[in-house]
Amino acid sequence: MSLVELRNVSKLYHLGGEEIRALDDISLDIESGEFISIIGPSGSGKSTLMHILGCLDSPTRGSIQLDGTMIQNASQRQLAAIRNQKIGFVFQFFNLLPKLNVLQNVELPMIYSGKNARERRDRAMAALKLVDLENRMKHRPFQLSGGQQQRVAIARALVNSPKIIFADEPTGNLDSHTGEAILELFSTLSQEGRTIALVTHDPEIAARTPRRIEIRDGKIAIHVDMKLAGLERK
Amino acid sequence: MNFFNAIAIGFKEIWAHKFRSLLTMLGIILGVASLVAMSALIKGMENGMREALVAIGGLEKIRLEDQDIPVYQQHLADQAVGTTIADVYALEKSAPLIRLVTPEMRVRDVTITRAGKSFNSWNFTGTWPGALEMNEHVVEHGRMFNEIDDESARNVCVIGTAARDALFGSPDEVGREIIPIGEHINIKGQIFTVIGMFKHYESEQDAKRRELEKNKPKEEATGPARSRGWGGSRRGSSGIFYYKNNTVYIPLNTMWIKFRSATGLNNLPDQRLSSLSMKIRDISQLEPALQQAKNVLMITHRGIEDFSFQTQENWADQINSSIRNARLSGGFISAISLLVGGIGIMNIMLASITERIREIGIRKAVGATFSDVFIQILVESVVIALIGAVAGLMASYGIVRILVMISPTENSPMITVDAMAIAFAFSAGVGVMAGLFPALKAAKLDPIQALRYE
Numbered sequence: 001m002s003l004v005e006l007r008n009v010s011k012l013y014h015l016g017g018e019e020i021r022a023l024d025d026i027s028l029d030i031e032s033g034e035f036i037s038i039i040g041p042s043g044s045g046k047s048t049l050m051h052i053l054g055c056l057d058s059p060t061r062g063s064i065q066l067d068g069t070m071i072q073n074a075s076q077r078q079l080a081a082i083r084n085q086k087i088g089f090v091f092q093f094f095n096l097l098p099k100l101n102v103l104q105n106v107e108l109p110m111i112y113s114g115k116n117a118r119e120r121r122d123r124a125m126a127a128l129k130l131v132d133l134e135n136r137m138k139h140r141p142f143q144l145s146g147g148q149q150q151r152v153a154i155a156r157a158l159v160n161s162p163k164i165i166f167a168d169e170p171t172g173n174l175d176s177h178t179g180e181a182i183l184e185l186f187s188t189l190s191q192e193g194r195t196i197a198l199v200t201h202d203p204e205i206a207a208r209t210p211r212r213i214e215i216r217d218g219k220i221a222i223h224v225d226m227k228l229a230g231l232e233r234k
Numbered sequence: 235m236n237f238f239n240a241i242a243i244g245f246k247e248i249w250a251h252k253f254r255s256l257l258t259m260l261g262i263i264l265g266v267a268s269l270v271a272m273s274a275l276i277k278g279m280e281n282g283m284r285e286a287l288v289a290i291g292g293l294e295k296i297r298l299e300d301q302d303i304p305v306y307q308q309h310l311a312d313q314a315v316g317t318t319i320a321d322v323y324a325l326e327k328s329a330p331l332i333r334l335v336t337p338e339m340r341v342r343d344v345t346i347t348r349a350g351k352s353f354n355s356w357n358f359t360g361t362w363p364g365a366l367e368m369n370e371h372v373v374e375h376g377r378m379f380n381e382i383d384d385e386s387a388r389n390v391c392v393i394g395t396a397a398r399d400a401l402f403g404s405p406d407e408v409g410r411e412i413i414p415i416g417e418h419i420n421i422k423g424q425i426f427t428v429i430g431m432f433k434h435y436e437s438e439q440d441a442k443r444r445e446l447e448k449n450k451p452k453e454e455a456t457g458p459a460r461s462r463g464w465g466g467s468r469r470g471s472s473g474i475f476y477y478k479n480n481t482v483y484i485p486l487n488t489m490w491i492k493f494r495s496a497t498g499l500n501n502l503p504d505q506r507l508s509s510l511s512m513k514i515r516d517i518s519q520l521e522p523a524l525q526q527a528k529n530v531l532m533i534t535h536r537g538i539e540d541f542s543f544q545t546q547e548n549w550a551d552q553i554n555s556s557i558r559n560a561r562l563s564g565g566f567i568s569a570i571s572l573l574v575g576g577i578g579i580m581n582i583m584l585a586s587i588t589e590r591i592r593e594i595g596i597r598k599a600v601g602a603t604f605s606d607v608f609i610q611i612l613v614e615s616v617v618i619a620l621i622g623a624v625a626g627l628m629a630s631y632g633i634v635r636i637l638v639m640i641s642p643t644e645n646s647p648m649i650t651v652d653a654m655a656i657a658f659a660f661s662a663g664v665g666v667m668a669g670l671f672p673a674l675k676a677a678k679l680d681p682i683q684a685l686r687y688e
Contacts, residue, residue, distance in 0.1 A: 056599060056681050077603050084601020095596045095685065099250055111239055112601040156600065 001068065003163060003195055004030040004053060009062030011048050011218075022048040023059070024218035030164070030197065035190035037198040037206040040215035047168065049215060050199045054087055054166045055079045067163050084113050088157025092169035094149040096141040096156075102128065103137040106156045113160060127155040131185065147178035154185060164195040171205065183208060237609075244614040247586075248621070258582045259622035261575025262664070266626025266657045269568035271633040273653035276560045282645035283553045285437055286474045291369050293550050294333075294517055296524065298510040298531070301542040314538045316506040319486075321534050325512065328530045331523035333515045336364045339489045340508040341422075346401065346482065348419045353400035355482045358421070359508075360489020368511050371481070376415040376430035383429075384485035387492070391421070392430035396479040424492055426484065435475040438645055446642060520545070569660070575622065576664035583615050583672035594676055595684025604677045611673035612666065619665025623658045630654075 051057040131151040171179030214222040494503035
């Protein structure tokens with residue numbers, strides 16, 4: 001069984017009496033340990049897909065299974081718990097809380113999973129060590145560079161040991177050099193066995209992942225899997 | 235998320251916007267301070283009102299007065315004995331709900347003289363030593379007469395300060411306080427020794443006024459000395475204290491033998507008492523005690539109802555009702571000001587969540603549930619209200635001090651624990667009410683919309 005199973009998922013919006021199909025009958029499997037990129041121009045539906053995969057949104061039709069749990073008809077409370085335990089997010093604009101320092105930002109998901117203060121601190125330190133920022137833990141986000149902020153966000157995504165990490169244009173707000181370092185970090189994490197889904201509009205970035213899915217008008221237009229093609233890089 | 239985390243986040247949020255939080259709290263601070271100060275003022279007022287009631291013996295004191303014989307018993311008028319010392323003994327023995335009984339024998343229009351000065355006492359009474367407790371008297375100098383003085387009908391008296399002022403000179407005129415213990419005075423031709431003097435009774439307001447005037451320099455007297463007439467500050471509410479200072483007490487037997495010999499039958503001075511005072515054991519047993527006293531007295535009075543009871547219930551009720559009215563109106567106004575403070579909190583919380591929509595989105599994305607966000611906002615609002623309440627309680631001390639400074643001769647306001655507890659609880663309630671709507675609004679935010687919000 002795959003880690004994520006999407007079956008015939010559609011998402012409809014109503015805008016001024018007009019029906020918009022953001023996602024149109026998408027079926028997709030993601031295996032545990034995969035490094036996948038979802039690519040498409042803006043408005044293609046890739047963000048909607050990521051939101052549905054990330055349990056931030058629910059589909060109009062179709063079924064989603066994540067780690068053995070059916071989530072298309074889960075309650076808000078259950079979705080929050082799944083986001084907390086099984087999913088890590090990395091956003092384009094980092095989305096760190098400016099009032100908290102680096103350590104507190106990384107501890108944030110564990111506050112909502114009810115871990116005690118000591119465990120929170122230990123695990124947040126470990127996650128910061130993984131992204132090589134353990135000496136910046138007392139800094140506030142605005143005292144860090146963009147690349148450092150994104151690494152804090154990655155540490156936050158990792159800290160609850162999620163099943164899958166979703167990264168939404170993680171390099172979109174960084175210069176190419178720093179962006180490169182972040183992508184390297186994702187590659188390293190992938191090699192350590194973590195499941196990562198990268199959402200981007202940039203084919204060059206997408207080209208770095210073994211598997212690519214291109215979304216156009218709410219449908220999977222192109223599906224490239226190097227493993228299937230026997231072109232696995234390693 | 236546990237509760238302590240929510241409180242910690244609430245404090246952090248308040249600390250991050252110190253000035254804004256302070257302004258928000260100000261509504262609660264003023265509301266709480268005005269509630270507590272108002273109730274302190276009313277408490278002071280109540281104390282002032284009760285002061286006079288206590289001064290005449292309190293609510294427990296019942297007076298027995300003579301009353302005309304009812305019409306249906308008119309034919310028995312010859313057999314009526316009136317109130318006598320026998321009633322006192324009967325009540326002492328047979329009415330356990332009554333704690334203390336004192337007989338009172340009064341003579342009207344008594345002129346007391348000494349060395350060319352004279353004084354007309356309104357309250358020249360022969361009684362027992364128990365009258366001291368009955369009428370809340372305090373002997374400041376000398377002693378009260380005792381049972382032996384009474385037994386041997388000695389010519390001794392205990393006087394109030396008004397008698398001293400008239401016969402020996404008041405401290406204002408003489409410049410020092412004269413203590414006339416051991417001096418002799420002439421009461422209606424009899425020589426009496428002053429063995430004791432009561433303290434000077436006055437209301438708290440008068441005491442304060444006197445204290446204030448002591449420190450003021452004396453006004454320059456212009457023109458010939460003269461009386462400046464009535465209507466000054468001296469009189470007014472203090473009638474009871476004025477009356478009490480007029481008291482001259484002598485032993486009951488002395489009164490009976492020395493001043494009642496002209497009246498009476500069979501060579502016996504008139505034994506009828508002017509009145510009789512009782513103190514009941516327990517104020518909640520007022521009615522049973524009255525019934526008991528009546529039963530006893532109906533026997534000693536041979537079934538003729540020529541007496542009536544007088545209590546201070548109406549007076550006490552009047553005090554209670556006026557205090558209740560003052561509390562109600564004051565409390566209403568303070569409650570409104572606290573509510574206004576609550577609206578201020580709600581307003582700020584709404585503004586605060588609008589500027590934190592993105593933060594709420596992030597918190598939801600990493601796993602905050604509806605109730606996590608709801609509790610966080612609610613706790614924040616309650617914390618603001620409670621900090622405001624604590625500050626308000628402290629501010630109320632300041633306000634009370636200012637009130638005392640502005641009008642030093644009013645009854646001292648008294649801050650009560652009850653008022654503080656009510657104000658605190660009320661502001662906690664206001665904090666919850668003010669937080670509910672913003673918390674609901676924040677908790678209902680859609681995470682995707684919130685994350686996209688700029």
